[in-house]
Amino acid sequence: MSESQTIAPRVLAGGIEKEPWKIEPYIRRGGYEAWKTCVLKEDRESIIAVLKHAHLRGRGGAGFPTGIKWEKVYNHRVKERYFVCNAGEHEPGTFKDRYLIKHHPHQLLEGCLIGAFTVHAKKSFIYLNAEFKEARANFEQAIEEARSKGLIGKNIMGTGLDLDIEIFDGHGSYVAGEETAMLESMQGRPAQPKQKPPFYPTEFGLYGKPTLVNNVETLSHIPAILRNGAGWFIQVGTEKTPGTMLFSLSGAVNRPGVYELPMGTPIRYLIEDCGGGIPEGRGIKAVFPGGPSFAMIGPDQLDLPMDFDSLKKAGTGLGSAGVIVIDDSACMVAQTLKLSKFFEVESCGQCPPCRIGTGELAKLVEKIEQGNGTQKDLDQMLQICGFVKGTGFCTLVTGASILVQNSLRLFKHEYEEHIKQQQCPFHSTATVTDKEQ
Template identity: 55%
Template sequence: MSEPRLLKYRHSPSWDIDAYVKNGGYQALQTCVTTLTQNEIITQVKQAGLRGRGGAAFPTWLKFDKVLNHETTEHHFVCNAGEHEPGTFKDRHLLRTNPHQIIEGCAIAAYAVNATTASVYINNDYAEEIGIFRKALALAKDGGYLRRTVFGSDADLNIEVFVGAGSYVAGEETAMLESMQGRPAIPRQKPPFYPTEFGLHGKPTLVNNVETISNLPHIIQHGAAWFSSVGTAKNPGTMLFSLSGAVNRPGVYELSLGTPLKTLIDEYGNGIPGGHEVKAVFPGGPSFAMLPGTQLDVPLDTEALKQAGSGLGSAGVIVIDDQTCMIDTMLHFMRFFQRESCGQCPPCRLGTINLKSGIHKIHSGKGSERDIDTLIELCRFAKGQGYCTLVTGASVLLESSIRYFRNEYEAHIHGAPCTLRPYSPATSHAVEIVDQAQTGTA
């Protein structure tokens, strides 16, 4: 097991800039500004093989390159800390424990793509973390660490904090950009597909997740070979896993990509409360298919999870034990998707309502076998529809629950009294974050 990298730094208070600098902080930024060309920075990111940690695992260097070399000269950079998905809380942990790592990463990214503005878009529920981040930002500015970080000029980089629009969809990059421009936080019609082409104010914009950005100072400081010395060939480096649900020790854990799911649950999460069994796991949060408890040997990386029929997403791993009712679990998540659909695309607006109603009917004992098939048809119809992936996520999750646990659906339909516990969402955003160093598994 590799050493934590993004979670290694620990100082209290976390905004203490002297402690960060004593640990080698802001040296990577200095190296970029004084000795590397922008293309050299991008080459290092390419050689490292860093992929986005916000859900799509897109090669980070490619976005950098598209923005830097776009024919339009006005460029922007936005760091995405929207983080509104249930069971995902690793960006919050990074904001709280190491804000300077994010600031340094933002300055490197903005410098590398020749951005004239840099912003960090933060979940509106994260009031404490917004305060921490602002304190750290003021210290970085006052200490002169952002000086001369606008390419080709003597100007200081100004990193602006945007407080998020308070919805899941607002974290989708085009919805986020809309809300930053004072408009409703709803995804843009595609094409144009990417903010690298049409971003903030219609200009080429680099959008990266907080964790993606936090890796940049380390890649510059220690090199691409060091970065890719852990992980797998296609998924180099480490990833932060937000582990929640039925585990003894929920928390944020940094593991090499490719670590088996079982290791995360048993060694880091310390197993299942009461010694119960795993019924299912959402390895990539609620917007990907779940896996049954028989598939815990799967490596946690994008390709392996795709092959297993699921996905890594932003690594919000939710564990469901065998004491929990799958139908109630699905009702909880279908309510979430219905509530969070922004409503602009009819297949998503109506699809999420119908998925919720169908599962509610079965949950309340009024369903029939035909309703299960109708739900499957609806899932297949809704997949791939809409300007963003919200209804696709809801559909693949629900369909996977029927695939693996149809017996529970049938039991509810045939009137057997459900002896299982309802789903408890207690450990999602509100989770008390375990310090990896104290688990003895770091």
């Protein structure tokens, strides 16, 4: 990493302060200055222009340009709009949003206020995974602290502006984090994704109205970008994806946790320098650089830069940067089984290829892991992957098929060994974690 890339943290700034979730330390380091400027200047177009210049891309998985999304809702001919912060985080190995809400709730709250204000939201929500008890308590406290200082609620800063953020108890399911499923569940319907097009939230969101949906981390970047300017933000990261990203590091590493690094940082740096390498001096067998829905990479690819474009070019993806490390003592069939079962359980069942495909894949991987598999099962697994990939209203079944295809491509010999020995030849270690920070 070049010197300019070894920067002080931006989203996690203040992380070493005592009780960073309280309002005083946040205000001491410039918190709510951006919000005050937004309210007093009322120049929404400038806010959007800064975000566009900063090339901020969504951190919820898809990497969509944030400024463009805000502009779409801001310019929409329908004047009744809504704002929802997506805090539904429920993917194995991803825990950065929970960390942010718990430790830096004011930063998120300020980002939410600015987003809701910019698009003239009639009502604003945070869809918060109901399992995040401590994070919720800190966020509720942050709202009350901000209220006592006149930063949220009625007649904000004496300007006549009324704006509040309501907490909506999220499902605690993976699919409920998909934005259209989230909006469905907020309207009392099953958390099932809708077909896109036409159901983009910016067009047909909550109550059928234009809705701004952003991820927790995306919103947490906003106050510092507006305070310091787009030029400051683009000093680090890559040209196409500037700024930093919060990487959730888990699995076979000595120091799992949330690490903020410039976009484009090599995977090796995260695992070795931040994570302290692999326990007991073992080697790396595989790494999921972007959670279980994107292809694994091998130990020969650790110098790949972690950003949306580089990982896509390498045949995988960044997703929401849940980096899971698997060491060389693990059984890859067992690892694949664990995640295949996750996809099976989390499928909402709406789309037949997903409902049936995820179940069939998990069944076949389990058969092999238990020593009952045949060569024919391997062919059938690949055939199912081919059938179901790209189908469905969301990407869940595509993730499930990529997992199996990629596992078979990289570790076919392990599957064949299970079939030959009619048992699992490994004593595997559990490496897929979802760690509370």
